[in-house]
Amino acid sequence: MLSLTPRIDPTIQSLLDDRDYLAELLDALGSPLALVLPQRVPKNVAAFRETFRRHRLSGRLYYAHKANRSSALLRELAAGDAGADVASLGELQHALSAGFTPDRIVATGPKNREFLWLAARTGVTVSVDSADELAELAGIVAGHRLPRVPVTLRLTGFASAGVRVLTRRSRFGTPAGELADLLDLVEKRADQVELTGIAYHLDTVGLAEKAVALEGGLAALDACRARGLRPRSLDIGGGFGVNYLADGAEWERWTTELGQAVLGRRPPMTWDGHGYGLRAENGTLRGNLAVYPAYRPVAGAAYLDRLLRTPAPEHGLPLGELLLDHMYDLDVEPGRALLDQCGLILARVLTVDDDRVRLDLNARDVSLEEHGVLMDPVVIPRTGERRAGPAGVYLLGNLCLETDLITRRKVFLPIVPRPGDLLAFVNTAGYFMDFSATNALHQPVARKVAVYQSGGLRRWCLDEQYWPVHSRQETL
């Protein structure tokens, strides 16, 4: 058995235990079905706030909208004290309609003119990626006689001293070395834009790279202050991660066995011997295990805490202390980490043929493989009796395509699934639910349902019907 058992929160577990409820939902709304748990979100926000408090830092926590397009999750966040990080015109409209006021929204990512206009019109903070974008924004503000727009400058490619910490090239941000030119432009456009901070986006799990960038961001803020500008915050983006698995030993065993399988020293564990980035060359293992580090003992708010305790590469003081000493706010933009344990996807088993289990959903409805997160689903048998296992199976999707594998690895389930059973892909609210879902081949995209507690009862409604003010029975 090479299981990769998911980490399951009590709320999700109690939902999984309520088989009749889930079966009824699926029968009513069809397979696949996405469930979001909006009331779980405030707990994740609170964990980040606790890290802020421990380091005596103030600042904003922006939810990265792209992680899930659910209205229920967004509205629940709007009801609390988090902000929203929007990366498109549609996301900005969605955030505004969910109740976020403009001072709680930051616009990031690639932006077209419409997006820039609505951002400027409503007065949300714009995270600017280049001098051209800044000039275009200032032009829109001037042309439409809008009030000054708050901007942060997103930088990239911070240099490190001594040991050169190499970072992957990013599509986003202006090279840190070109800050002076950007600031010239900010000063020239002072009637249209107001600099409020510096930002960066780093796609890495490596603390060393983030430490270099954070310290580089502080130096950039200091350069702004030296010019008489009044920036107040450093936005360090997201990438704090989620721990998906219950057991680190399972993860270690699985990855070791995969290497052995790629070297031909044990039977294959994957469809057609797929190596997840690893390959054998003359008996030596080459390549890079291209999957998400699914077992991460330090993730989310704890990862941020670790980062803030990390000594600055040059100044030696912990980064959190440096931020505090300088009196800068810390802004963060977690996506996945705020949705930890906030949702699951259900699908019905259609056929079971030897080691192939065909499901009524496809790889785009639950894009675990696309995002490299290896985590087993939970089998919810239709009837009460349990059937003998374990079973090593491949999960196949409902598209007429050879590529439509829900898992490229053999999944070991504790019991043998049968047609009519449900499979639950838990903890899938962050990125796996609707990031790539499409209507390809006229297969329906999963309906989305918000499951919540009200008046001591578990209730559900369509995602778009959920608002954080629950029905009147709670006041009765």
Place this chain on the structure above:
Amino acid sequence: MRHDDITEAIGDTPLVRIDPAVHGLANIDLYAKLELLNPFGSVKDRAAWHMAGPLLDRAAPGDTLVELSSGNTAKALALLAGMRGLPFKSVTNRMKVPEIKELLLLLGAEIDELPGRSECLDPADTDDPLSRMHRQLALEQTGYLHTDQYFNQRNVDAHVHGTGPEIVKDLDGRAPDWFVACVGTAGSSTGVARVLRQHNPDVGVIGLVAAKSDFIPGIRTIDEVHEVGLFDPGVYDALETITAEEAVDGLLTLVRRCGILTGPTGGGAFAGAVRFLRTVDAGLTGRRTAVFIVCDRVESYLSYVRDRRPELFGRPPRRNSTRTLTDAEVGAAPEIAVPDAQRWIEETGALVVDLRNPYAFQALHLAGSINIVDEAFADLLHAGLPFSGRRPVLLVCPVGEKSARYAALLTRMGHPDVRSLAGGVIAWRDAGAELVRD
């Protein structure tokens, strides 16, 4: 012993018997091959010299020696390159021991740390560090001399010609019954095993690797060995796993009881050897011999040991430390709020001490204040009051928390009028009070 050149001092390391009272084996003589006594401090001196020698002989001025190494190989190569006036560049996928990093910088090495893995999966990024380094070297198109320790047969040859025969010579022409080595590049274990088996085909070769979740500098994990071109599982009669805890235990035993200043790799080899040999010792009738390798020295791993065994570095509590304050003392710390503080400073001419880091202090501070950074201030206080009691003192930190602790301590030490700025410099700023940059 007279040499023309430090490289002549590489090799010919001693084989030292470990006191049976320390290892507790009844029938086995256990010997340590002291590779830490190589001139640059490790077993890697041999491989580095053997691999780099020919490259350096044909190097053109301006060429750079390069290796993917985060430790001893880099150190030896940096020194060898330096002797020829050539630069050395180490490319690593995360150098985890700070002392080694600093030592390499001192030796003049250039260090590139490769990027970590991406948070959102990037299917385009499937390169291992080795391929990435090869590509980077090819891109830069200058004179790189790459020793390629994980694939270079000369790494193994260094031990076929040196380490292996030396062990046999020191055991009076015989091979030991067991040879125990940690597996890093697999160079020393493969080379020595080859020589020993020529003398005694029955020699038992034990390879030690690190537990997957552990980090022992210089040892690969059970997965990582498969990425090494020189690694052949057939060389080893057994591959055993050792933990970082065992390695530190072994290190302490060798350092404290045997006078052998080993690093964690040697400590791990000792611990792994004793653990393995204990299982066979009881069944033996005659005398047997075993040899393990002490790869390098302890000095470079102080922070590594300190992280895992802070109690080993315990110091007696120091006088006048904020750690000795009670909650009641901190609660009673004399504070002053921002509006009162402004008036008070003006009236009394109080000395304002800012405890923040100098970089932040220089950016913005209260006019007329002086900067004594937190740690330095703590050091000063160990020796007693650094101010005259006649002048009032206002302590300032970011939010007024640190300064409250120091105000409580200074009060306890007898200062009659010390206060902490409530809410700190952030409250000062938020109240719109003046901050200067001068």
